Amino acid sequence: MGQPSVDTIWDWLDQVPDPEIPVISLVDLGIIRDVKWEGDTLKVAVTPTYSGCPATSVINFDIETALRDRGIEKLTLTQQLSPPWTTDWLSEKGRAKLEEYGIAPPSPKGEPDRCPNCGGHNLERTSQFGSTPCKALWRCRDCLEPFDYFKCI
Amino acid sequence: MADNALFQFLLRMGDNSLILGHRVSEWCGHSPVLEEDIALANTALDLIGQTQFWLGLAGEVEGKGRSADDLAFLRDAWDYRNVLLCELPNGDFGQTLMRQFLYDAWASVMMGRLMTSSDERVAAIAAKASKEVAYHVERSGDTVVGLGDGTEESHARMQAALDYLWPYVGEMFDSDEVDAAMVKAGIAPDPASLREEYDALVGKVLGQATLTIPTDTFHHKGGRTGYMHTEHLGHLLCTMQWLQRAYPGATW
Numbered sequence: 001m002g003q004p005s006v007d008t009i010w011d012w013l014d015q016v017p018d019p020e021i022p023v024i025s026l027v028d029l030g031i032i033r034d035v036k037w038e039g040d041t042l043k044v045a046v047t048p049t050y051s052g053c054p055a056t057s058v059i060n061f062d063i064e065t066a067l068r069d070r071g072i073e074k075l076t077l078t079q080q081l082s083p084p085w086t087t088d089w090l091s092e093k094g095r096a097k098l099e100e101y102g103i104a105p106p107s108p109k110g111e112p113d114r115c116p117n118c119g120g121h122n123l124e125r126t127s128q129f130g131s132t133p134c135k136a137l138w139r140c141r142d143c144l145e146p147f148d149y150f151k152c153i
Numbered sequence: 154m155a156d157n158a159l160f161q162f163l164l165r166m167g168d169n170s171l172i173l174g175h176r177v178s179e180w181c182g183h184s185p186v187l188e189e190d191i192a193l194a195n196t197a198l199d200l201i202g203q204t205q206f207w208l209g210l211a212g213e214v215e216g217k218g219r220s221a222d223d224l225a226f227l228r229d230a231w232d233y234r235n236v237l238l239c240e241l242p243n244g245d246f247g248q249t250l251m252r253q254f255l256y257d258a259w260a261s262v263m264m265g266r267l268m269t270s271s272d273e274r275v276a277a278i279a280a281k282a283s284k285e286v287a288y289h290v291e292r293s294g295d296t297v298v299g300l301g302d303g304t305e306e307s308h309a310r311m312q313a314a315l316d317y318l319w320p321y322v323g324e325m326f327d328s329d330e331v332d333a334a335m336v337k338a339g340i341a342p343d344p345a346s347l348r349e350e351y352d353a354l355v356g357k358v359l360g361q362a363t364l365t366i367p368t369d370t371f372h373h374k375g376g377r378t379g380y381m382h383t384e385h386l387g388h389l390l391c392t393m394q395w396l397q398r399a400y401p402g403a404t405w
Contacts, residue, residue, distance in 0.1 A: 048281075050198070051203045051281060051285060052202025052205075054198070081206070081278065081280075082273070083280070085281075127191060127192060128292045129192040129195040129292075130191065131191070137188065151288070
């Protein structure tokens, strides 16, 4: 087997789900910063979402498993801190999938644009933090449903 | 010598976030309401995550092969370099949030300055941490205002918390030869130079919270230099380091 192209590797990584929000991929999340071949070694640079995100080690494990399963033998994963991760790097596909799943995607104004359940705009924040470091808790006053909001950073 | 000063500086940064992060994690499962429990646990998680970066770099700079975990779990109280404020007991919920605000305000100013550090590793950690810190200070500041300008009971508790904690604020702005070496190398600012910005931020929030800053300028010290910690740190380490003390070298 010849060396798979970098584009192929990106496609493979786009099939690896985020361990905590499995509807989006690691590529959608914007945490894969670089993929390149150095000789016969594949180098993948990953940036953490939040410093203490417990998913970080699971993510590295999932990347390694996905690539090894497809025959990549020499692999180096590096942690890239700078520039720090921002929700601007979420893909359009990822944002749409989040909303479909019931999580309001990040918005530059610092609050959700609309309720992911009914589309209502009458919203209130119930907590600045949520079930994972990247989310906050909100509630829709129209349909009365609570929902997660993906924090904009 | 320059590397030793950088090592000390990194220990101070990492120990602050580690010890405060551990303190805040003590609330897990005990907070007054579920949302606050989640918020405190997430704050603790951010702080401990930042610790991994600071202490990881400290171990690298020291060059003796010590990891962030080694530094966290295999040092005793006298080798810790956090400011005393971070190791003080949680007290009630209001005291915990007041301590958090007094620290977050300092961290928000400090991270902003460190983002332009001449050491790009320090700048990268600060850039990462500053986003989290900005979120923390918004929350702790809002809560201090909500409780300070709240009921008679909550106001009295927040004023008592401020009176207790204020004498520990000054240590964050002390300078010594480690700081002088950091300033000279362009790695970190003189802590004293953060005070004006800090006082403006803290003064504004505490004013909105209808709280009165004590006028006595005495402050406790000894944490960041390691000269003398409070008794509380040893008790904290007994819990945090229990596993490594009971089973030395145990790995996951």
